[in-house]
Amino acid sequence: MLSNLPLGLLSAAALLFPITSAQCNGQVEYCTRSWSNITTVGSHDSPFVGDSLSDNQDISITAQLDLGIRFLQGQTHMSILGNELELCHTSCLLEDAGSLTDYLTTIKTWLDANPNEVLTLLLTNGDYVGIGNFSASFEASGLDTLCYVPPTSPDVLPINEWPTLQELIDNGTRVVTFLDYDADMSTVPYILDEFSYYFETPYDVTDSTFDDCSINRPSGASADGRMYIVNHFLDKDVLGADIPDRDAANTTNAVSGTGSIGAQTALCESLYGRPPNGILLDWVDLGEPIKAQDVINGVSS
Template sequence: MRFTFISSAIALVASTMLLRGADAQQLCNGYAELCAKTYDQVSYATAHNAYSYTPRGALALNQNNDIPTQLKDGIRAFMLDAYNLPSGATNDIELCHSYCNLLDAGPLSAVLGQIKTFMDQNPNEVISIFWENAANLAPARFQTVYQAAGMTPYLYTQAAGSTTWPTLASMISSKKRLLNFVDSGADASVPWLMAEYDFIFETPWQITAGSEYPCTVDRPKDQERGMYVMNHFISKQVIVGDQTYDVPQSAIVAQTNGQDLATHANKCTQTFSKIPNFVAVDFYEQGSVFQTVAQLNGVTWNGKAPTPPPSSTKNAAAGKNGGVSSAVVTLAAAAAAAIFTV
């Protein structure tokens, strides 16, 4: 009897562990229904200029929350801009917006460390990174930083010309669940740094308040691909001296990321006969970004509310500049002066 009892207990514990293991594998990017979908059949909440949450008050600020918070909240694609280090060293990449004098968020190595920590702790998540190769860096530069950060085991490579993508479940099973796309400079020497426009097109990104949200092919010009980025963020052009800056419009983001986002997504879905794969937004935690992405994916939103921005990051009230505070305009002037005196 004692042997039978012990055997039964062992069997119960084993079956419980198996069930827990099965449960852990059921969710892919937070939803069981996404596991059987291929990568190109899924929509991903995307942070436009994800790194530009610091320094606080910078002219080019696009986000309020840092990247670890973005990951925790459900952002699964990140737009990053690559520049040379101010020191001139080649062992890292600097994350800047337009000019490092304007917004400098520091080295890529720090951000990759944050992403790796999240991926290590969350094995059922597929992550994408979009690179704007602003400084025309060689793929080997990216390779150096990714290898040093320990990202190599996670890197996924899609064969050039292939239109067949794996399911999220198979990516998770293989552990190859970090996808990297670059807008220019890709070559065969670093195959995981994939040429974005071989696989993806983008809708126009320069959208001003009051204008219609476009569902046209902007990049590559008039060439559709199997997937697409729907750029959905409002900016206002501010002229300082002889320079024009596109300033994100935080004052109207509740509307931008609310009903306007759902309307834009539905319009593009009808126009292109497929859902937008990457829904790129500013200030993602405001509005209904995750509800809209869930709807595009045909799942019931899990109800997980994003993290509110720290109160100290909220921009000053909108004035004559349409959401651009006088402090920010002053900063723009200082940044422009710095650019031309370097």
């Protein structure tokens, strides 16, 4: 036993085998922080990977998670046959990235291999289908077993009552899931209604300065009592269509400077008195999203 070693040998052992504290989402400090008191950069349209005009990411879901992304957003639509939810960009005729079940299975596999990680998941319900279509995919993938259910459910959990990351990890509830429309927290309590909890800034932005932090959705909402998501992904107009601007991603996803993650965060914080809870980005492998996240949260990279 190390306790039986002479003091000199103990000192040498400490140098050779330093004791490290457990980390939560890559940071020791996050373990004792409330989930609602951490700013997380996220992957906007995370399933749409490639180099077509409708793609938003360069790297796979697994690679995004390996990079340090802990907030994934994805669009869902019913399949062309109408029998299953798919990850489709605007329409399944435009781009179909596979079934929601397969997407969730990929996430579940990664989380099983990384037990100290907490993930936020935001899905859109583009066809306004019933909540049972979503719960079926969660159950088929097994991800439902890792999802957090607020103790106040179906009522909204106040911002200051969220558990810490360590509590979520210890309780095996490491996935916090939101749906933008037609969530039913009385029926499926682990899929939370996004706009009961959040407001969002404008999206499909083509102004590279990102000088707007106004509340876009839900319309007419108050910031009081809601967390918020900044849509910090830049589009460009191509023949009347808004296309993700990959060429600008290194600047858009920078830590500081005009149009950067840091600059828009500072603007929003000046308006609302607190930093955003989520910041959605295209091309998460470009620029320095994780460093920007660390700076906003006041932790070392």
